[in-house]
Amino acid sequence: MQTAYIPVPTIPKPMPESAAWSAEEVLKLYDLPFMDLIHRAQQTHRAHFDPNAIQLSSLLSIKTGGCPEDCAYCPQSAHHDTGLEADKLMPLEDVIAAARAAQAGGAQRFCMGAAWRSPKPHHLEAVAEMVSAVKELGMETCVTLGMLAEGQAEQLKHAGLDYYNHNLDTSPEFYGKIISTRTYQDRLDTLERVRDAGINVCCGGIVGMGESRRERAGLIAQLASMEPYPESVPINNLVQVEGTPLAGVEALDPFEFVRTIAVARITMPKAKVRLSAGREQMDDALQALCFMAGANSMFYGDALLTTANPQMQADQRLLARLGMHIDAEPAHEAPACR
Numbered sequence: 001m002q003t004a005y006i007p008v009p010t011i012p013k014p015m016p017e018s019a020a021w022s023a024e025e026v027l028k029l030y031d032l033p034f035m036d037l038i039h040r041a042q043q044t045h046r047a048h049f050d051p052n053a054i055q056l057s058s059l060l061s062i063k064t065g066g067c068p069e070d071c072a073y074c075p076q077s078a079h080h081d082t083g084l085e086a087d088k089l090m091p092l093e094d095v096i097a098a099a100r101a102a103q104a105g106g107a108q109r110f111c112m113g114a115a116w117r118s119p120k121p122h123h124l125e126a127v128a129e130m131v132s133a134v135k136e137l138g139m140e141t142c143v144t145l146g147m148l149a150e151g152q153a154e155q156l157k158h159a160g161l162d163y164y165n166h167n168l169d170t171s172p173e174f175y176g177k178i179i180s181t182r183t184y185q186d187r188l189d190t191l192e193r194v195r196d197a198g199i200n201v202c203c204g205g206i207v208g209m210g211e212s213r214r215e216r217a218g219l220i221a222q223l224a225s226m227e228p229y230p231e232s233v234p235i236n237n238l239v240q241v242e243g244t245p246l247a248g249v250e251a252l253d254p255f256e257f258v259r260t261i262a263v264a265r266i267t268m269p270k271a272k273v274r275l276s277a278g279r280e281q282m283d284d285a286l287q288a289l290c291f292m293a294g295a296n297s298m299f300y301g302d303a304l305l306t307t308a309n310p311q312m313q314a315d316q317r318l319l320a321r322l323g324m325h326i327d328a329e330p331a332h333e334a335p336a337c338r
């Protein structure tokens with residue numbers, strides 16, 4: 001006789017738009033049997049999105065290396081000897097050429113990153129020009145420039161910026177082991193400035209830095225409890241770079257990475273959850289599992305900022321094999337200024 005299937009009870013959690021999630025509640029999701037967790041994430045995903053659609057963002061490092069911050073994961077920090085040469089801000093024409101190439105390859109959003117603690121006024125003017133030029137091509141725009149001072153977010157909004165990326169990176173408890181030159185509160189302050197200026201928030205973190213599952217849950221709880229939670233949530237798997245303090249740390253169990261995607265999907269049901277850094281180190285099957293767990297965005301293009309990403313053609317082949325298509329949704333409208 002066949003044994004009857006007994007469904008595993010799901011965790012009761014009311015799901016209003018921006019529910020506050022405690023680390024304990026998120027940890028309970030992490031602790032679910034893998035199949036139950038993925039099933040629940042798929043249900044959430046299908047309630048809000050076309051499960052076969054994916055959003056593609058391309059990255060460009062417009063100012064590389066020599067950063068005064070001491071982020072232990074980052075090859076661009078001047079505190080670590082990674083052999084990376086510090087560069088000046090890239091000329092506008094080069095940025096436009098890279099954006100055109102990304103657009104021709106199918107990218108919808110162009111994200112420009114600078115290795116700054118915070119941008120100086122003359123930097124911001126130059127970046128505002130880049131944003132306007134990329135916007136004119138018909139792409140969504142995103143920048144990540146470090147901490148913003150009063151008025152800077154408004155300046156970027158005025159230039160046509162759609163998204164600002166600024167990550168919480170990890171849980172408040174683990175944060176001190178990773179960065180000492182800026183506080184968690186500094187990050188929250190910048191995120192508030194971005195939100196108040198009416199720019200969409202792109203905010204996520206990194207896993208695989210030696211944190212515990214509880215600390216991963218702490219990161220997701222922080223993100224999910226933001227009011228409102230971020231429109232884009234990049235989940236990065238640490239790319240270990242020789243010369244950084246985190247080179248050699250024990251790699252994360254791949255299933256734990258998939259669980260992190262699933263938990264982000266469940267707790268932030270309407271966000272674009274981005275499978276971010278670390279894809280070059282993943283095989284196709286693992287990436288497919290991430291999509292099944294609710295990832296509906298990825299960094300697309302042959303490079304991230306300073307490290308490699310899968311080749312565009314390889315990604316096109318992967319998406320075709322999975323019957324996935326590029327998200328046809330119109331560009332995300334930023335909320336109005338508060």
Ligand code: SAM
Pocket residue numbers: 073074075113114115116117144145146147165166167169204205206236237238239240241277278305
């Ligand atoms: N300097 C700005 C800042 O930190 O806000 C913007 C650029 S910074 C490189 C953007 C994000 O990239 C970081 O917050 C971190 O989450 C991610 N990142 C940097 N190095 C990484 C690595 N080696 N592996 C995975 N993610 C990384």
Ligand code: DTB
Pocket residue numbers: 059075076113144165167204205234235236239276277304305306307308
């Ligand atoms: C994000 O969360 N990940 C991207 C983007 N935002 C700027 C950066 C990943 C960087 C990986 C290491 C590198 O290439 O330097």
Ligand code: SF4
Pocket residue numbers: 067068069070071074075076077078114115116117146
């Ligand atoms: Fe600088 Fe950003 Fe790298 Fe930190 S993550 S060292 S702030 S470039």
